[in-house]
Amino acid sequence: MQMNDRKQKVLWAIIHDYVSTAEPVGSRTIARKYNLGVSPATIRNEMSDLEELGLIEQPYTSSGRIPSDYGYRYFVDCLMERKALAAEELRIMQQTMSDRLQEVDYLMQQASAIISQLTNYTAVVLGPQVGKTTFQQIQLIPIMPTKAVAVIITSAGVVESKILDIPESLTPEDLQQVSAVINESLRGLTMNQVRASLCHELAETLKKQTQVLSQSLEIIDEALHADNDERVYLGGTLNIFKQPEFKDVDKIQTLLGILEQHHTVRELLHHTPERGVNITIGTENKHEGFRNCSMVTATYHLDGEVLGVIGLVGPTRMEYSRSVAVIESLTENLSFALKRILNR
Amino acid sequence: MQMNDRKQKVLWAIIHDYVSTAEPVGSRTIARKYNLGVSPATIRNEMSDLEELGLIEQPYTSSGRIPSDYGYRYFVDCLMERKALAAEELRIMQQTMSDRLQEVDYLMQQASAIISQLTNYTAVVLGPQVGKTTFQQIQLIPIMPTKAVAVIITSAGVVESKILDIPESLTPEDLQQVSAVINESLRGLTMNQVRASLCHELAETLKKQTQVLSQSLEIIDEALHADNDERVYLGGTLNIFKQPEFKDVDKIQTLLGILEQHHTVRELLHHTPERGVNITIGTENKHEGFRNCSMVTATYHLDGEVLGVIGLVGPTRMEYSRSVAVIESLTENLSFALKRILNR
DNA sequence: ATTAGCACTCGTCGGTCATGAGTGCTAACA
DNA sequence: TGTTAGCACTCATGACCGACGAGTGCTAAT
Structure with missing residues (x-):
């Protein structure tokens, strides 16, 4: 079976809807909200195909569908359109990053604060590799x-x-x-x-x-040792509570526990390639406590050399395009600010 | 109405039981577990009196009783026996505090780690006042x-x-x-x-x-400014999850939120008097987010001068005697270690 | 290839009911 | 006068049931 244009549109619609509602989405909903010009029944057929392709899942018989990890992967690789940040947001970011920042340490704290503020997800930032x-x-x-x-x-x-x-x-x-x-x-x-x-x-x-x-x-x-090398900065860890998928106390606890162990965070962030934004979805993640989480990470540079990593953690049901936009803009700002501070 | 010996025993029993079970405790339970030599009916009468005195409460009609804030207050002021730490625990504490500690900063981190480890509550520590x-x-x-x-x-x-x-x-x-x-x-x-x-x-x-x-x-x-003056060190914040009274996600969130705001913590710790262990129970606390919490705090000294504050936060249903023992021992150890480090 | 219709599934919500822990009250007892 | 047994009463909890509705898969008609 092949993906076609309509299947893509249906998948896109499912992800878009699920990201904002956190509820399984049914065929009728899609037909109503996203006018694809076909009836719910047709969409049902397409959904059945998508499920067979492993892109979406049913939490239980005859419920609506939710995207699978693989579905998110397909989405970010092929479907997602880049979304620029609002001018206002960019302005705030630039200003915060240039605001009388002399200390690298403080700069990193600011970076993690911005991420969590703009995305409502949890920020994780690695300081420059000593x-x-x-x-x-x-x-x-x-x-x-x-x-x-x-x-x-x-x-x-x-x-x-x-x-x-x-x-x-x-x-x-x-x-x-x-x-x-x-x-x-x-x-x-x-x-x-x-x-x-x-x-x-x-x-x-x-x-x-x-x-x-x-x-x-x-x-x-x-x-030079691990604990000092690449200090880990967290921001907005309490944003976890805003996600309905983490209304379960146990899940929050394990997640906060993992984030508290800086060496684990460090390990997780190290899978980021040298260039571009990296997205890790659900089970693609090494750590089993991150089964329900996705990470968006990117490295920041100074004179072409990798200095460290910034990223954010959120539910697999994540607004990927926005997250990518935030991380991407921030790496730029960060590299720029570092250049200024370190005065090379 | 006056407190008498038996009323005290009943109150003591209620608190002791509730602290370990977190369930309202009834007259029969007390008669069974703590042999006061009287029947449940008599205990019921005593409990009725204790309730009238404001020392215990019923969460709902005809449930068991739980201690009120005032009840805990009476307990810690009049009833609680001092409980020394186990020799082993004291040993660990002393060793951790003397372990090649050169940095005040690191010493404070250790202190908060010990508190949370020994009590399962959340530690809060103020660094020396700059x-x-x-x-x-x-x-x-x-x-x-x-x-x-x-x-x-x-x-x-x-x-x-x-x-x-x-x-x-x-x-x-x-x-x-x-x-x-x-x-x-x-x-x-x-x-x-x-x-x-x-x-x-x-x-x-x-x-x-x-x-x-x-x-x-x-x-x-x-x-000299607030953010540097008296750095706040937290330890074991995730211990909150171990308390059944915080199985509610909202409560955890507000509590973690408060702890994250260091200036609030600082404010809360500043009510500690110069000498001895201070206990603040439930609503005695200024901050409304701490309605369900008690704090045990104490100052630590150097050459008779107050340097900072250590403390712990737990549910009002707290093992007060143990908490006091931990805090008390730790202030001693801490003062001692500081003396060594600062070499006066 | 698309769609309408229909039977079927299953989670959610409200209501009912039994259970049990615990109380307050009263009357009997020492 | 203090203590106790007995009893009716309260109320949270959990199991169970049925209605409801969202959603599906299948089939036959278009």
């Missing part, structure tokens, strides 16, 4: 006879600040020298290269040196 | 020709780091001088005093100086 930024310098600031604050600065701004224990005998000048040594050897390297250096030359040449050095190296190492 | 810590120094670190990172260090560790725009003409030495000027005038003052200085002398004497100075002052000011 590994791909370049090391600028480490600064050791004495604060007490036996303590100092170490601050690592990368091309994406401050990434880690931490208090170190230091031997009392160390003078501020000594600290200066220590940081000078580290800065000398690492400046300009990407953090990934830094990681490599840590294991080899540097650690090698410096392992007879002071305790401070090794502590400093440790925090650099820490700055 | 205003009461003392200013140590500001450090301006050049990172590009036109940018510098400013780091403020207080006696509680790093509180703010921010990227500044600087005029290209400014040399690193200039920056050094600028920070020296600021440090000179502010070191050793409490941040509250710093705030005062900002408005008066300093701003006065320095207002003809460079742009960097005013930006530096701005970030100091920012470090």
Whole structure:
């Protein structure tokens, strides 16, 4: 059996209706609302075909139809028309992104806020991958006879600040020298290269040196670790409650639970390809807790290099075209804002 | 009418039973489970009295009784016996709090994690009040020709780091001088005093100086503002789902919504008195979204000075004695750990 | 190929009823 | 005077039933 023009129109109508009502849609409804010029009976036949093709499903005998995951997939691949954001929305987005934003951290928070605000879905955003930024310098600031604050600065701004224990005998000048040594050897390297250096030359040449050095190296190492690398920013998690498919408390709990585990979110977002908007529908998702969810994700760039990922999570019954529009516009704005902040 | 020994026992039994079952408790149940040596009928009479005293309530005619807010209040004030934590639990707590904790920030996260883990309620923790810590120094670190990172260090560790725009003409030495000027005038003052200085002398004497100075002052000011002052740490918010009284989606949503607004949480926690454990029950709470909730809070100290607040939120039907035990033990541990970190 | 007609399915909603937990009241008892 | 047994009464809960309506699949007519 082949898809034809009318089948496509029927599928389109089913998805369009179901997305807004969250109720199974029947043949009569389609005939009434979307004038395809045919009777409900004809539509029923088409629906029967569509079901056989696996594009739609019946939740129970003789109920209306709802789109299957595969149906949504067909929709986003072939049927969906691109929908631009309203001028007003674009304006708000641009303004929010350029609003006196100096901190990458804050920028990311804003990004996730915008996503959830414009789509009513839950935003998930990965911060820039620390590994791909370049090391600028480490600064050791004495604060007490036996303590100092170490601050690592990368091309994406401050990434880690931490208090170190230091031997009392160390003078501020000594600290200066220590940081000078580290800065000398690492400046300009990407953090990934830094990681490599840590294991080899540097650690090698410096392992007879002071305790401070090794502590400093440790925090650099820490700055490179999973929990810091690509901070996860969530926005509008409570939007879940707005979806009727999540009126069940258990589902909400598992979903919120997953979102709380940042490493899971990170994993999920990593399936995003380098270019363009990615859509993952229902069971296409690795994580079983996301069976009822779809994700729309995209990477953002700086000078052609992937920095991180933004995305949103909603029910499979999602307004895909709008979501894509939001994510797409936002990646642009984000890349632009990052360029400005990082001043390259 | 007066409370007497038997009435107290009945009230105690009602609360004890209701806390574990979340079901209205009837006279027969009490007679069976708690042998008071009297028949259900007698207990019914007592319950009738207790109801007249406003200590218990009937959700509907001829159902069992549940404690009223006032009943819980009477319970925690007069009836509740102190319950120590299990040795094992204390051990875990102490270990977690002393585990290589250098960062105040991280310490607070741990504290909220412990609360929610031990009680199954939602933890709320206020970080140390920035205003009461003392200013140590500001450090301006050049990172590009036109940018510098400013780091403020207080006696509680790093509180703010921010990227500044600087005029290209400014040399690193200039920056050094600028920070020296600021440090000179502010070191050793409490941040509250710093705030005062900002408005008066300093701003006065320095207002003809460079742009960097005013930006530096701005970030100091920012470090003092509500959003940074007393960071709110939440733990185990999903524990809400474990309580049968919150099986209703709407209630969960409003509650999570409130918790997400950190300023509201901050407000709620500020009713905690300087000493001892505070218990706020149901409608005693200012916020109407907390009608069904009780809070157990306490302040933690450093050298006799209030630093912040920890607490937990649960249903009015709460195991008060256990909650008090957890909060009490934790404040001790916390104060101890802070002393170690801040090294006074 | 399309459509009208019709029997059939099944979820939803309102109503009824039995059940059981729990009460208040009264009268008997110590 | 305090305590208890007995009994009628209340009310939430859950099972069950039937009407209703949305929707389907099939068949025969167009």
